[in-house]
Amino acid sequence: MQRYFTDATLTVGAHATLNSTVEHHAVTVLRMQVDDQLEVADAQGHAFVTTITKTAPLTVRVERPIPQSHELPVAVTIVCGISKGQKAELIVQKATELGVRQVIFVNTQWATARWLPDRAAKKVARLQQVAQSAAEQSHRDRVPQVSFVPLLDAVLHMEADAKVVAYEESAKAGEHAQLIQTLRQQPRSLIAVFGPEGGLAPAEVSNLNDVGFVNVGLGPRILRTETAPWYLLAAISTYTELQEEQSDRVNS
Template identity: 45%
Template sequence: MEQYFVKKVIDQSKFVIDDLESYKHIVKVLRHKVGDTIYLVDSTQTLFVAKISEIDNDASNLTVVVDKDERTTTEMPLGVTIACSLSKKDKVEWITQKATELGAKKIIFFDSKYSIMHWKKNVVEKKLMRLQEIAKNAAQQSKRRLIPDVIYLDKLDKLIEEKEATNLVAYEESAKQGEISQLAQAIQEEPTSIMCTFGPEGGFAFDEVEFLNQNGFLSVGLGPRIMRAETAPMYFLSVLSYKYELTVK
C-alpha cells in the first residue's frame, strides 16, 4: 500500500486529507475509490492504516477511517546526518533520494574549496524546495516515519553548528594510507547520533580536513577503495544499517 505524510496529529477515528497534492495523487493519479486502504504517518511519526470512506471532488479532499498500526518503526535507532559538498544537480538529487531511502535523518549540502558547483543566493530556496520534495517522495516510497531535513550551508565552517554526538570526516588520504579501523570503532561505541562529512569530486583541501579535525571531526577511511563523491555517503549509511538494523539468527 502507498504511504502518505500528513502535517497534523491524527487523534480521532476519522481524518480528512485536505492536502491538495496528496488528494490528487490518491484520487486522480492512482484512482483510489471508497473502500481502498492506504497508510498515513502523522506529525508524531505514528503509522495508521486508513480506509477511504468518502471522496469529495468538489472540495478536493477525502475522509478516511484510521486505525493505528503497531508495527516496528523503520527508523534507525540513532540519528544520522550526512553532509556532502555540492555536486552537479543530478548528483545532489540522487544523493537526497538514496540517502532518504537508506535512513538519513538530515542531509546537508555545503560549499567547499573544490566544489564544482556553487549556489547563488537567489536560487537556494528554490533548490531546497525541490530537494525537500524529493526527500518526501523517497520517504513515502521507502515507508519511513519521517522526512529528512535537507539544508544548505554556504561555508564549510558552519558545519560546526550542526555537530552530532559523534562527528566524522571521510578522507580519501586515510583510505590511501590503509586506515580501516576508525569508522568501525566510532560506531562500536553506539552513539545516539552521528554525522559524516564527505568532500566533492576533487576531495577536501588539506586545510579543510585540518579545520574539521581541530573541531572534533575524526578522519576515517571507508575501506581500501576510493569512491565517487555520491557513492561514499551510501556506503556509510549501509554500514550503519548493517550494524544497527541487521542481526544474525
C-alpha cells in the first residue's frame, strides 16, 4: 500500500487532510479515488491505514494503527564530508532506505568540494525532498532530517549514546571489533562521522577522538565515501533487527 507522511498527529476514527504534494501524487499521478486506502505516518512516527473520503482537498479517515515499526531501534545520525557531484542525493536516498534518522553534511579540511553557506539552504531543501520520497517508498515511519553545518566543530558536542568515526586508517590497520563492541552496549542513539573522498585530516580525527568519538573499521575493503554510511546502517540493522529476532526465536 502507498505510504505518505503528515505533519499532523493522527488518531483512529478522526479525519485528516493531507498536503497538496501528497494530493498531487495520490490523486493525479496514481489516480486514487474515494474509498481507496493508503498508509499515513504522522508527526509522532506512528503509521496508520487510512481510507480516502474526499480527493480535493485530499482527506482521509484514520482506520487503524500499523503496529509493526519500520524504524531502526538505534537512532542513527550520519555526518558526511561534502563530496563532488550527485553523491549527496545518493547518500540521502539509500541511507533513508537503510533506516537513518538524521543526515548532516559538513565541510571538511581535505574535501575537494565545499558548500557555501548561502547556497547550502537550497541543496538541503532538495535533499530533504529526496529523503521524503525515499521514506515513502521504503515505508519508513519517520522522514530523516537533512541539514548542513559549515564546520566539523559543530558536531563535536552533539549528544548521543555512542559516537564513532569511520577512519580509513583504522580499517587499513585491521580494526574489525570496535563497531560490534559499540553495539553490544545497546546504544539508543549513535552518531557516525564519515570523511569525503579525500578522507578526514588526522587533526579532525584527533579532535573527534578527544571528545569521545571512537575509530571504527568497516571491514577489510576500502569503501567509497558514499558506501561507508550504507555499510554502517546495514551492519546496525543486521545486529539489532536480524539478530534480535533470531535470539527471540532461540528463547521462545
